[in-house]
Amino acid sequence: MTTVIGASEQAQKLDPAATGVEGRPDARSTAGIFLTPTVLILALIALYFYVQSQTLDSIEARFVNQKILTTTTIEHIQLAALSTLLVIILAIPLGVVLTRPAMRRATPFALAFVNIGQAVPSIGVIVLLGLTLGYGFRYAIIALVLYSFLPVLRNTMVGLQRVDRALIDAGRGMGMTRSLVLTKVELPLAVPVMMAGIRTALIINVGTATLATYTDAGGLGDIIDAGLTNSRTVILITGAVLVGVLALTIDWLASLAERVLRPKGL
């Protein structure tokens, strides 16, 4: 993926529009807002009738039942939500620090380091961490944080760097302190780009959490893996559809959040 980037080229190289991090349409019509949930509900109904039409053998029944599906779905949501929350808590402050004038020189090194996390294939990150640190939910969370750190950090930095210098000059010139300029001007204006990064991290985490099953961390990966190893299409389809629906639901919720949090007047 990205290699070490010179500080001066960052704004360009990191341009989320160019890297495809940002550009989702948020000017969807009101009708469009309801399109995604409708499709998702239809997909779930279709899955239900498909499963109903099948006669389940004992292996299939072990996985395709309400209890196990609910448990794994909740685990999956926990994996994705917690890891994304940690990324937000860690990456945004780091992005803020790295864009302060005093820290400009450290920026390329920090980005190079974070890039390693994303450059390695996701299964690699998870399994490597599993082997070195240990199995289970906690280590899967660490792996997911490493893997989805870059989009949030990068978009925080880009969002802040993109704020018109004249606005900062105006703020400072009026007697706003540096921290006031940051909290009242820079961060609010960076919100749309930052939100796009967070949304990307969420999607990555919902998808990658599927692999957490290989380090015994649960999630809907359990179902898909069971379907594959036992050659049971019903199990496989159930797991895959649920992951897909979950990913799209979360993306939809994130798009709503983007709308609400976007500052007015932009």
Add this chain to the structure above:
Amino acid sequence: MADTKGSSTTGGATTEGSATGGEVIRLEGLTKRFSGHGEPAVDSLDLEIPAGEIVVLVGPSGCGKTTTMRMINRLIEPTSGKIVIGGEDVTRINPDQLRRRIGYVIQQVGLFPHMTIADNIAVVPRLLGWDKSRIAGRVDELLELVGLDAATYRGRFPKELSGGQQQRVGVARALAVDPPVMLMDEPFGAIDPITRDRLQNEFLRLQERIRKTIVFVTHDIHEAIKLGDRIAILAKGSRLAQYDTPEEILARPANDFVTDFIGPGASVRSLGLTNLADIELDTIPVVELADSVDKAKVVLARTKQDRALIVDEDRRPRGWRRATDLAQGMSSGGGPLATLHRSQTVHDALNELLRTGDTIAAIVDAEGRYEGALRLETIMGLTTQAEAAHAALREARPVAAKAGDSA
């Protein structure tokens, strides 16, 4: 909003009627050396800016004028020297506190796009901890002061305003806490020429009322001449080439640098200092809108002119009645009409004539009623006079007055 009145007496007392709302700014040996550059950007500048005046810092790009201005509110910290505002040495005080007492307007305006117009104006009052009703009252007062309807604009976002309107808000924001001093860095530089001209005129009228001490940076000598009570022409390193009134600078440039900088058109430019109210206007034939074609013919024949100005019942100029049109039996007046207000300058009249491609401009009073005309030939005559006077002055001026001591 109920106590608008109360808050305006506390918040904006000085905007109403005080003789000068400004304070003297004194720069003493002000120097800025940027690391890695041999030559100082500003080299030991001494400058006194009188209270309540507009002083324009003008000079070629890279001369250090913006650096000089930004040292006054210490967005750039001086390497050495002193800044004294209203008798107080502000070189070492807390810069954030200092800046809250100095209005700051920049070319890019810098309105915060995610805040409403009211919130933008309220930034500094909030920093100073004003209460809500006082802020609301002050916002409305300032919007009206810069010619924007408060009810219409206070809740809007910057992007909903035109460039000219945004800069008015920029000025209102700088005036929010009624600072004695304002710094303006090419505030009209990014605005189209027609709007710029209007904003400059409004700005001068506003300054009549508020009498702030204003440091104004521009690279445009026209703007400097139009706006400045005094002009500081700066050479490289912010060396003061001449510091004087616009009239003096145009009439008696202190040295070759100034002569080069104000350019060969100084005589034409001096037209920009002459108000139409101060010169003798030309007389041209006038007919009323209701007058018949025959009457117009008679008037033209008697005055031996090829056209007459049409005025309506309120004596407002409406167009031209030309002999050629009348010969063809046409009664309507055609062609664009250069109309100027008496408070405008001869330079404005020249511009307007060049724009309309006409040779006679109609001059009107405050109510828009016809007062007289100005012919292109008359303007040319004024230019020649100015040129002659200018040349005579330069002949007479001894070679002595070299750089920087004319103030």
